[in-house]
Amino acid sequence: MAEPHRQSDYHHGDLRSALIDAAIDLVQEEGVGALSLRQVARRAHVSHSAPYHHFRGKADLLAEVAAAGFDRLVQTIEAEFQKYAADDHLGRLVAVGAGYLSFALQNPSLFRLMFRPEMTSPGDHPGVRAAESRAFATLQDTLVACQLHGNVSSDSVLSMCMSCWATMHGLCMLWIDQVVDETPLRDVPFDGLAQEVQERLVASLTLKMAKAP
Amino acid sequence: MAEPHRQSDYHHGDLRSALIDAAIDLVQEEGVGALSLRQVARRAHVSHSAPYHHFRGKADLLAEVAAAGFDRLVQTIEAEFQKYAADDHLGRLVAVGAGYLSFALQNPSLFRLMFRPEMTSPGDHPGVRAAESRAFATLQDTLVACQLHGNVSSDSVLSMCMSCWATMHGLCMLWIDQVVDETPLRDVPFDGLAQEVQERLVASLTLKMAKAP
DNA sequence: GCCAGAATCTTGACACTGCCCAGATGAGCT
DNA sequence: AGCTCATCTGGGCAGTGTCAAGATTCTGGC
Structure with a gap:
């Protein structure tokens, strides 16, 4: 039951990560606002x-929480990713999207916080930047592999990344923010809806876009 | 310079909408958090x-601001919409997306607030619900018209609505929250990127999705 | 072993916030 | 006229983020 080395009330060993953990719990239980x-x-x-001896302020703590969230997001994506064979590139692409969606649905408050710059000021927080870049790289690498093996068109990979990310991100946001509840979409089973959207997205990646004349 | 009928400090005529206007200005200048x-x-x-004589509390005022935002969003979309001939259904569909994007880029703080349920508690605010439904109906009607004239596939309209909305919403969110700034996408001109994403989206709507066996 | 300096934690304070209350003020109806 | 009621004011309460000064403990050099 004892912590690794809990000497006294002062210097209780690892307050920094204890605070981050407490913050993650609070965000998930009550939301960012509370x-x-x-x-x-x-x-x-x-x-x-x-806390001021470990973080510059509230925004700094929240940025740390966001960084931890991105790490978990990458883990979720990679777990989904590994379910597919190394040569099933399209399957892996779908898995990346499914992992993204799954993480957002299971951690809505954390997901929202991760994409809220005014709370976390990520611009000057290297940890968040790094975690974000890592998540994006997973998508980009998967798409590159698809393209190398002819599973998607030869369009710009970055452009296709943007399509994938935007579609899945919008799906997550609209759902967890309960925006669709105010529309006829509320009566459609979400799982099927998400699957159709993703299938349409994957299909669109196989199309060669017409170049401007 | 005088207000319509400014009698005295008390009852200055239309404090309710004066407060909403002030709140909109503040949101756009300093963001929701501030x-x-x-x-x-x-x-x-x-x-x-x-303010407590006109709103139940802060959340109620913010909900009113969000409702006003949805009204402006619908106006922006319809302005874009009217630029296309009545029989150019695909053009009008693209216009809806362009209007959505244009509004988000020009009113980032307001746009963020509109989709932040924990701040506005829209569930019990009929004004927000109505404005939201109206915005969605614009998209749905346009897609129905496209389908009637064979411009898109015969798939479920709601499913296609979800694809359109999610893609454009994700594009807006990722951009205004400056998430793409942390990725290689930051070096790609955004206008071209957005156009390609939208073209790919429209192309995908013309595909007939394979039904599950 | 011991002690100075650094790191960590506490207490106290300040300005600010959302919300609630009792009272002052004026508008509109009879 | 007078009365009623919505509106506006001022003060107050609990809670917040942040800072400053003091107490306590750890650490490296002797």
Whole structure:
């Protein structure tokens, strides 16, 4: 039951990650809006200004939470990815999308936080940048592999990345923000809807786009 | 310079919409996070608790702002829509997407607020629901017209709505939240990227999806 | 072993926020 | 006229993010 080395109330070993964990829990339980630095500190059984010795402020803590979220996102995607054979490139492409969607549905609050720049100021936070780039690279690499083996058209890979990412990201956002609940789409089973959208997306990647004359 | 009928400090005529306007300005200038009810009141030259006679609380005011945003979104879309002839159904479909994108790029903070349910609690706000439904109906009607005239496949219209909406919504979100800035996509001109994504989307709507056996 | 300096944590404070209350003010109806 | 009620004010409460000063513990060099 004892922590690795819990000497006393002071210096309890690893307050930094304890705070991040507490913040992740709070975000998932109550959402980003209901999260306060003081409550995080309370959860870690620590005074209200102890976090300032590990983070520059609230935004900095939230950025760390976002970075952890991106790491988990990559893990989820790669877990889905590994279910397909190395030569099933289209299957792996679908898996990347499915992993993205699955993560968003299972961690809606965390997912929202990860894409909220005004809360996390990611521009000056290298951890978030790195985690984001890693997630994007997974998609890009998969698409490149598809193209090398003739599974998708020879269009610009970046352009196709944008199509894939935008479609899946929009699907996640509209669903977890419950926007579709205000439309006729609310009566359509979401799983089937998501699958059709993804199938249409994959089909569109096989089309050679007409170049401007 | 005088208001329509500014009798005195009390009952200055139309405080309700003055507060909404002030809130819209503040959202666009400083973002949703930096908006406080007291600051809105200050902008309207009114005491800090005057807003409570017109709104149930902060969330209620923000919901009103979101509703106003949806109205403007519909206006932007319809303005774009009218540029195309009544029988150019595919052109009008593209116009709906272009209007959506254009509104998001020109009103990023407002756009973000509109799709933030934890701030606006739209579930119990009929104004937001109505405005949202109206925006969706524009897309749905356009797609139905396309289908009637054979411009898109005979697949489920709702499914195609979801593809269109998700793709354009994701494009908007990823761009205005500056997520693409952390990826190789940052070096690609956005206009061309958006156009290619939209072209691929439209092309995919003409494909007949394979039914599950 | 021991002690100075650095790291960590606490307490206290300030300005700000959302929300609620009692009271002041004026508009509109009878 | 007078009365009623919606509107607006000011003060107050609990909670927040952030900072400064002091207390406590760890660490490296002797």
